[in-house]
Amino acid sequence: MRLSSILSDGMVLQRNSAIPLWGMTGADQTVQIFFNEKEYSIQSDSGGVWRTTLKEMEAGGPYEMRLLSGDQEVVIRDILIGDVWVLGGQSNMELPIRRTLDLLADEVKQVNLPLIRQFAVPQTYNFHAPQQELSGGQWIAATQEHILNFSAAGFFFAREIQERYGVPVGLIHAAVGGTPVEAWISEPTLRGLGGYEDILDQCKDDNYVTGTKVKEEERNQAWYGRLNETDLGLKEGWFRDAWDTSDWEDFVVPGSWSGSELESLRGAVWFRKEFEVPASLAESEVLLKLGTIVDADDTYINGVCIGNTGYMYPPRRYPVPEGLLKPGVNSIAVRVISTQSTGSFIKDMPYKLVADGQELDLEGVWKYRIGTVTEAMQPQTFFQYMSSGVYNSMISPLRNYRIKGALWYQGESNAGQPAGYSEKFAAMVGDWRRNWDIGEFPFIFTQLANLGEADGPQTDWAELREEQRKCLRIPGTAMAVTYDIGEYNDLHPQDKKSVGQRLALGARKAAYGEESLVYSGPLFHSMERSGNSLLLHFDQTGTGLTVRNGDSELRGFEVCGPDGTFVPAKAAISGNTVIVTHDKIDQPSHVRYAWSNNPAKANLYNREGLPASPFTKKLRYN
DSSP: OEEOTTSSTTOEEETTSOEEEEEEOSTTOEEEEEETTEEEEEEOOTTSEEEEEEOOOOSEEEEEEEEEETTEEEEEEEEEEEEEEEEEESHHHHOBGGGGHHHHHHHHTTOOEEEEEEEEOOOOOOSSSOOSSOSOOOEEEESTTTGGGSBHHHHHHHHHHHHHHOOOEEEEEEEOTTOOGGGGSOHHHHHHHOSOHHHHHHHTOHHHHHHHHHHHHHHHHHHHHHHHHHOHHHHHTTTSSSOOOTTSEEEEESEESTTSTTTTOOEEEEEEEEEEEOHHHHTSOEEEEEOOEESEEEEEETTEEEEEESSSSSOOEEEEOTTOSOSEEEEEEEEEEESSSOOEEOSSSOEEEEETTEEEEOOEEEEEEEEEEOOOOOOOOOGGGSTTHHIIIIIGGGTTSOOSEEEEEOOGGGTTSOTTHHHHHHHHHHHHHHHHTSSSOOEEEEOOOOOSSTTOSOOHHHHHHHHHHHGGGSTTEEEEOOTTSSBTTBSSOSOHHHHHHHHHHHHHHHTTOOTTOOOSOOEEEEEEEETTEEEEEEEOOTTOEEEOTTOSSOOOEEEEOTTOOOEEOEEEEETTEEEEEOTTOSSOOEEEESOSSSOTTOOEEETTSOBOOOEEEEOOOO
């Protein structure tokens, strides 16, 4: 007798809903199910497939389920009845709690919430057809043993819901870093949208997929082989405890290779620094925080490799083996591998050793020497990013598992071409709702956080945010605005607690029916012109519009006249309206707010402390 991997120990079943169960056994056999003081009996078909539906149940547990078929018995233990949410999207939904510990370590160090569970859907893809079953996975509980593996945004959402409603919460983690929205849309829907025919057909060719993977793996291995064979630092041992760096060049950490002789270099560069360690720190458990490094690194202390990371995004947090540090002079060596990007020790990140409240700063002048120079590594094909692949293998097989709703954090991979995202997202929501066939279940999504230069000229993320704002037209949705809780220098901001809390506010409104709840920051509603002023009207103003705490004036608005050139505007709050003017524009025709990838000055909030969504609107004259 076989069951889906999601029907397993620790699972959370959806309360107040008819619950499908399914599985495989012998042909034409009786299957008996004993659960929560009820008995169910069904017959498998000639292929051994059986299906049944459990009656609706209130929240509770833990329970045990026994399934009997012939002389076979399966027991599923530690089952909870509560609310089940699917976590979808890319890396900021996938990001585990272990990647947020610089900020949120105290939030999770004592966590013991066994009523919160997570099931991680295996990250696979299928280009031929929607899969019937998952390929693996297991349920884990939010206890000290497993908490660091939880989706951070998902966990903090679940904690809000569990504490407020007192019910178990199950999270089905189905997010994959780097995926565009097209990867989560079904093939028929993409063919209906048009423009995806070639890639859909190409990926159905198994020889193409397998051949590409083999060829690129061989190419990458050859690239690293040449890198390592020619790296003088590896040959001579520049990582050793002691090494003469008197003829090496200076480099200030943190810092970018831009503007230096290293800017265009692809290959390996070695960085070294000596530092004094007090006896009290040498005797403690020590963590090396080495910021974030572009692209990859191997890091040594006193000649011993203590950690390495293969790509640019993860923060470097390396435990130092006990006894490796010694009182007095110690050395650190970092081999930075530049594969495709200009190398960098990212600024405004921690570069230090920490232990029991002690810190030893490692910023400042280091020494560097080039180990080897190579050609740039060629880009890799990531098939999990391709159209429909993860929909078929990670969403379709969940169709029989009852859920409360879905949470979504994605868009970074579509920001390069933001136009039309709202249509694709609406198509995806429709696909998912058809997949589960339980009506217009709640879909709570996250608007992109801030990234890049404060109030800089880049606007592709602002354009994507506008597309996301348009997605609120879809029934049963709510949006968490997050441009005020990101980090300008990190694609993966650590404040997933605030993200989870804001997603929970949206769920409380859309899924739990708290009609009077202020669940969102101000949302642009309409605009009119009065003389040389634009009057902007907002929804979700709560108990009133205000500026961010500590700010003296309302900022972040821009207007333009007939020439189409945007300039910063004066803005003032009047009730639930914002009045926007500019001294030199008599007929303002277009307004926008928070229109930058990192709109640091934007400060319109409601008094409940939630930020207004960015927007752009052109006034149409008769």
